[in-house]
Amino acid sequence: MNTTQGEDAETPSSQFNSTVTLQDRKSSLLYKAKILAGDIGSRTEALDCIREAAALAPGDSEVASALREFENASKLGYDISANDFITETINRTDINYLKYLRNKSIRERFLAEGIAERIREKLKSDSHRQRAIELMKAFSVLESKILDQFSQNLNADDICLLATVETGIELFPDLAEKIKDWPSPDHRSDILKSIIATLSGLLPNVEDNKKKKILHSLARLIAQFDITVHLAKDHVWSILICLDRRKPEQIKSLATIVIAKLVEKLKQTDRTSLCVSFFSDYFSSAWNERDAESMVTVLSSFTVLFQIDMQIASNIYEHEKLLENANDLLLNPNIQVKRAALDLYRNAVSQARLRAEFSSRSTPLLQSLQEDSDPEIRISTCVLIIKAYQGLKGSDNPFSMDELASRLQFSITKDGPFYRLAIEGLAFASADPLLKDLVSKDQSFLAALVELIKLHPADGPMVLGALTIFSNISRYSVKKTEEEQQVERLRKAALRKNFEMELLPESDAQVKQRCLHVLHAGIVPVLGLILKNFSPTFRHLVAEILHSLSSTPENRGPLVQQGVLKTLVKLLGQKQNKEENDLRVITSQTIAKIHISLSPRITNSSCPAETAIKCLADLLNNNELSQIVHFESLVALTNLASEDDNNRDSIAEQTWSQIEMMLLNDNHMIQRASAELICNLVVSHSIAVTKYIDGSSTSNNRLKLLLVLTDVEDYPTRRAVGGILGTLTGYEAICDSIVDQNLDAILRPFDDKADEMLLRGFVCLLNIICNTTKEKDLFSFLTTTASSSKILKASQSTKNEGVLQVVGKVTKELKRRKIIQ
Structure with a gap:
């Protein structure tokens, strides 16, 4: 039976709309009240907003919470003294003190009343210390003058108390900055020494999160000051402990940064011998004790030192006779010592002299380690052999490099847990012309490598190794003149006994086929995702890979389909110093190659014409570049000039004088390309x-x-x-x-x-x-x-x-x- 609703009856839809309207109004009023409450003159208006919201939604929990907060603020009061403010905010965690600190006049009044000294008093209380330090840090973000006040009477007791809280550790670099202008150098030196001693003393015994804070603060302090004059051996040793290979990656990375900055400072001040002393004494101490735990830590620290400064590490390596002790270390019954020793030797053989010495004496030892029961040791040994025996041919090399490379590839394609090690070895193996084809033909391996980069885009060492592999197998041989080739042959004949085994340069056809394998692996879309994470070294590798892939005209269409132009524009857009000029050149060359083959209508959406014209004009106007670069730039600009008058006018404005000069060039290809460009202009x-x-x-x-x-x-x-x-x-x-x-x-x-x-x-x-x-x-x-x-x-x-x-x-x-x- 149908019923007719009266005109005044509310439908479910109208009830819903009414509820939504009330909810929006209530939320709007509470938000307005929150904003107004931060201003002394608007607090009455803020209370009116809360009362209106309460009338709209009686008993609502959000309204009740807003009212409680406002009442707490009213009890605290905006005219409260700095002392009472600290007492209230530290004792009552339900009060949002930031609301008051955002008011500049209140902050200035608190500073005038000596709020820093009040906070200093609260540091002495275990129950209040955390909240007091958090308050000072929050205050310092808005007004750094509180640190000026606090640092004026900074003493060793304050440093010890601050160091017990993570937030306090974060304040040390900022406080140290404030004492730079102290009139007494001795007092300033004592404070810095106390900070360094306190932080380094805490390192061995605190939890990981606190370790990170300490290492980060130490890195900032080393960058700000020459703290090396305040360093004792135990300070450095406590940092070296954090380099233990078993520590979490973040802690090892931060400790590496600290040691790297420390070594840099010592070298800048001609105190390299002090650095050698720190490490040598550390090694001798652990070696004499023959304690497995200490040995793992000290071997780990030496591994990192080789990565930071090869020369210093090599000197210590020879002084401590680490080559003579290779058998003791690599055949140690403790598996962790054995792994750490392999890490060390893998890095040591990167130095040519140490590599020659190691390979001449360690063949039987490495052959036995290849059959070790531990998979990590087997893979690490493969990597060490590849690095130590790389470049040796025929009877000089007792190992099959093909077999070793295949083992490492297999460990990656089968999702092995030690893929970082395998990638490290293949990054070196892929530099060998004999192994490049082997590595590139395994499409499943290349796809697995791309997948690893996708899964771990922030893993710097792994990504660097993977990019190195792609760069090695896709790189074209440098074209040399006949005279340069003759000089090279004479040099190699003088240096190498097995000169007759020397490989001929790779043909472009070989490299072209390898580039096709790399393109099919799907690396191009991934490269654009990792640019923001890394340093110029990574960006150079990305640019080199894309340049090689674009050298084949048939690849240029698929490259654009996979988003190469967006990646190239990102490379151009990132800040670069003068030393990185070659990165811009190689990126611009790749853009030139693509614009030679594809219509501007296709490329404009990813690489605007003005961007392309600017980088091509830079290439053309650089007289230090080769004629082939100038030729490619001219052809690419000719293509762009075929599009419209905007492009033509922009090209002429930026390059006309150079085009005219090239119209007179003795090279007929340059002269031809210049004429064709003018024809379009x-x-x-x-x-x-x-x-x-x-x-x-x-x-x-x-x-x-x-x-x-x-x-x-x-x-x-x-x-x-x-x-x-x-x-x-x-x-x-x-x-x-x-x-x-x-x-x-x-x-x-x-x-x-x-x-x-x-x-x-x-x-x-x-x-x-x-x-x-x-x-x-x-x-x-x-x-x-x-x-x-x-x-x-x-x-x-x-x-x-x-x-x-x-x-x-x-x-x-x-x-x-x-x-x-």
């Missing part, structure tokens, strides 16, 4: 007028050069010049200048007898006939036997419809002017 009316028709002597000389170039030996150059003149003869002034200067040049295309040249010649002739004001001189030239004969023969030598149409127009104009019957 003069389509723009503004360029044609400003460069050739402004009546100046410079414009006149430019036209004379074009007329001379109609007779150059290179056919494509003559064709391009014919195109330029075909456009320019559409202007009356150009036609008059040609009649005055060199009409013979206009008839030169007829000597080629090629349809495209005949077309250009007849177009120029037609334009001059129609546009010149010097008809008498023109007709006098055309009626000569030589000229009329050449024109007639040219018109009879073609069957091309396009050419014949223009010939018909020329004949018509000549008849109209009664030059011919």
